[in-house]
Amino acid sequence: MRELVVAIRLFIVLTVLTGVVYPLIVTWIAQTAFRDKANGSLISKDGKIVGSRLIGQPFDDPKYFWSRPSATVPFPYNAAASGGSNLGPLNPALVGGKDSAGKEVPGAIADRVEALKVAGSSEGKVPTDLVTASGSGLDPHISPEAADLQVARVAKARGMTSDAVRAIVNAHTEPRQLGLFGEPVVNVLELNLALDVAQQQ
Amino acid sequence: MGWAQIVLYSVVLLLCAKPLGLYMARVLEGQTTFLSRVLSPIERLIYRHSGVKPETEQSWKTYALAAILFNVLGMLVVYALQRFQGELPLNPAGLGGVSPDSAFNTASSFATNTNWQGYGGESTMSYLTQMLALGVQNFVSAATGIAVVAALIRGVRARETNSIDNFWADLTRSTLYILLPLSGLFSLVLVSQGAVQTFQPYAKATFVQPTKDADGKPVTEQVIALGPAASQVAIKQLGTNGGGFFNANSAHPFENPTPITNFLSMLAILLIPAALCVTFGEMVKDRRQGWAILAAMTFLFAAFLIPCVLAEQSGNPAFARHGLTTNANWEGKEARLGIENSALWATATTAASNGSVNSMHDSFTPIGGLAPMVLIQLGEVVFGGVGSGLYGMLVFAIVTVFVAGLMVGRTPEYLGKKIQAYEMKMASLVILIPCALVLLCTSISFVWPSADPSVSQAVKGMANPGPHGFSEVLYAYSSMGNNNGSAFGGFSANVPFHNFLGGVAMWLSRFWLMVPVLAIAGSLARKKVVPTGPGTLPTHTPLFVGMLCAIVLVVAGLTFIPALALGPGIESLRMAGGAR
Structure with missing residues (x-):
């Protein structure tokens, strides 16, 4: 029982320390020294x-x-x-092949290569x-x-x-x-x- | 350049282990350190306000009771804060309460130092929940691990006593002298590189070129999630927690903005677990013992790191069909970090029970994904979690001296303590419980029907077809059953079945191991020290290091090779065969 009381009291104290004081101090320093970066650049x-x-x-x-x-x-x-x-390395949705319904699909990579070609980036490897x-x-x-x-x-x-x-x-x-x-x-x-x-x- | 970064990483890690390890030994012995002038008044203040009497000696049972009470309490608070966050302040994104099953899973996850995440941070948790629930657990669950290993070390070196010291003091000192200063320093480095640390609401930007959503509707606005992330990222790495502030974890540019933060994050992941080996050597007054354990960990780490890097470099042969410049496996990796840093991170985060990711493990090649999965299945003892990795490895050391003792027909000893039936029973529990949890939970999820009775819960959650889908499930329960927390992230685990089963697995694998470890500590503490004789197996030699590595590998191999064959095994054969 004594241990339970200690557990509760210590939990509260450590929560204040690590969950309130620590992030607030870090935020304060960050906002002072690196304002632009701390707010998302x-x-x-x-x-x-x-x-x-x-x-x-x-x-x-x-x-x-x-x-x-x-x-x-x-x-x-x-x-x-x-x-x-x-997507796993052999997933047809990525690299093409037969999907779960047995239908042949080109896969996302082929689609993207094609889109680049259509837009006019066609010379050389991608x-x-x-x-x-x-x-x-x-x-x-x-x-x-x-x-x-x-x-x-x-x-x-x-x-x-x-x-x-x-x-x-x-x-x-x-x-x-x-x-x-x-x-x-x-x-x-x-x-x-x-x-x-x-x-x- | 990739390999140069890997070599530099290993060198810096090993160089940092000694000074930090010696410092931590002083902290755990209650001696003064260079930070005492600032921190010891705070320490006394904490004791006064919480009623802790740091000199009170505890038996192993009281120590274990204290640890469990404290962590149950933490779990309840984390659960409650998630459920009621909608009504609580510091919630600029207006996020509602978390569902009961997800909140239970997350509470168990963070209280057990696992930090498995079924949810996406920026779309689920308010700033208050992140700080007051998850951030606090990041500290105290890690400190609990350090406390328990300190107790085990004291048990090893004690002579005929019932006491293994005071859990409350160990917890407080680990938090105050080790985790807080390192986290404060590291979080500021993170911010200086671009990690966010703010209480402002999510930013709204106008896309330079508007885009379309999945239904073809135009989207012109980019809502950019922000928050007090850096302070949490720092402790998530140092405390081997690994729970990301954002869903993409350390792949997210706001958590890991540059290659330098990436390097330091990886360092933070293995820093304390590596240094604790030195702490161990120092506390048992034979530094060679600590170096031997560290050598075994480093060897096993390298043995998995190298194939992982090679597999991701040589990549996916299917890419060549599309006329790409390289087969290197860029899917799920960040351009600024690159292939090698992603593979190195994946190995480090799973060797330690960290579980944060800077790339998506689900998209790794079969062998690239096998390495992290096996490192988890080894029982999180290759560096492992802060504290828990070392106590796991010391249990393996006990098993190793036992096996060696059987070979020569002598009663085994470790550091002058006879290893007898009681210690071996407890050691077996520590090693077998996670193995059983992983295999049983994986199996149960494959036979448990989902809402559609023809499909099991496991199959329903798979995001990838074929053996890769099986790997997703096996990885999920390996991760939760060993308190790692990383995932093959496509697997839809955020449903009541997996939340409940996984939540229970994480709890058992943390506290069902902690109790037998403390039982070993208590039992060893009561024993006499036997003098070293000609029949004693020295435990600091390369021979012992080799035997220790072999035992770790054999246990995991016998347990998991059949299951691994079904996942990464078949997948790598299919890839080699040019599957399409």
Whole structure:
């Protein structure tokens, strides 16, 4: 019985410490020292929020660079319900084959490769990251190769030179962190916003 | 560059283990540390307000009772907060109460340090529930693990006493001196890289190019979920909890924004479990014993890490049919993190009973997915959970000296304590209970009819056809039956049947192991120390490390190979055969 009383009292004290004091102190420091990041690295344009630097958006217009496929529901890049496709490596819905009803289906990857071709990115092999869904469904990045594939199409759709587009891509390519960590990537939303600005000028 | 990151990771991990391990030994011995000036007044304040008398010695039974009372209480509070969150403050997204079965499953999950998640964080839990229910359990369930292993270590080294010290003091000191400072520091690093930490409501952005939903209706607005995430992500990694603030867990850019946070998160996952080996060596006054345990863990970790990385790199041969640049398995992985960091994380998070993910394990290749699944099935002893991993591995060490003793016909000893029938009975319970839970729960879910009587509960929840669907179910119950918490996430486990069965499995696998472990501690504490003789098996040699690894592998192999053959086994044959 004594132990039960101690359990209840200690539970309350530790709850206050780890569930109230700790997150509040961290929040206070974060909001003081890293205000922009702590609030979601939001991007504003003309006074309204157009997204977050860390959260991707869907694009299928030829004049924009396309992001990676997103498996969030009910629409891609739903930042209120993150998640991946969870398709297994042999699932016909991903790689094609006979589905459970015995019907031959092309699979998501084939559809995406086809969509890229239709939009005008048809030369060369397609980088794998550009046609596979990310884990979060919110991946803001694509690989530099995936950007390369789309440069000619975007330039044509915007009436810009490929070199001009490529220069903007290069400016938004992030190398490995400290030259070692992770992979080199291109931030798609920032790149597309920069393209819109460049074209207006 | 991928392998360079993996090597660097291993080196940094092992370098950090020693200083932190020695520090934790001082904390658990009640000695002063460099943080005492700041923290010991707080410690005394906690004791005063909770009526704890830290010097009171407890028998193993009182210690176990205290641990269970405290965790039952935690479970009740987590359950209640979820059910009533709709009426409580700090709920800017206006989320309603959680269903009874899901709330029970989550309460059991977080109180047992499993952090299996049937729900999606941003669409289910209010800020208040995240902080006051889940965040608190992240700390105290981890601290409970550290306390129990401290008790076991004291039992091993004690001489003819009934006491294994005080649970309340161990719990408080672990939280205050180990988990809180590390979490505070780490959460600020996370925020500095872009993890969110705010009480503002979800942000609303206008899509640069509007999109369409599944019904073809236009969508112009992106609601961006926010919240006090960083403070919770820090402890979820350090405490081997693993429950994500957001549904996508550490694949989500707000939980794991950059490769550097990814590296540090992986470090945080294995840091305390690795360092506790050093703590063990220090507390039994023979550091070699700690290094031997750490060596066994590191060897087993590498043995699963390498095939996992290779499998994900060589990837999916089906990709080649579509004219892609590489077969590397990018499905379910983040561009900034890459293949190797995803495979390394998957191995680390399942070696430890962490269970957070930075990529979707369900989309891994057959062998890539086999590695994390087997690491879970080994009983979460390869690093394992904070505290629970080490006490699990020490139980395996006891079994190892017993098997060695049988071979040469001598009474086995571990660290000067005779291992007798009572210890072996308890050790068998610790090893067999999770094995039985995994296989029984998987089997039950395959025979239990769902609402449609022609389909079992297991089959109904599968998201993928064929052997991969079986793997999803086996992984789910391996994860819950060993307190890991990661998932082959396509499996629809958030239904009353799986919530209930899994909730019970998580509870049993935590506390039905903790009690026999504490019983061993109590029994060893009462024993005399026998002097080392020529017939004593030294337990710090490479020979012993090898035997320990072999015992761990053989137990899991005998238990799980038939089941694994049905899932990843068949799937890898189909992949090799070019299945379509």
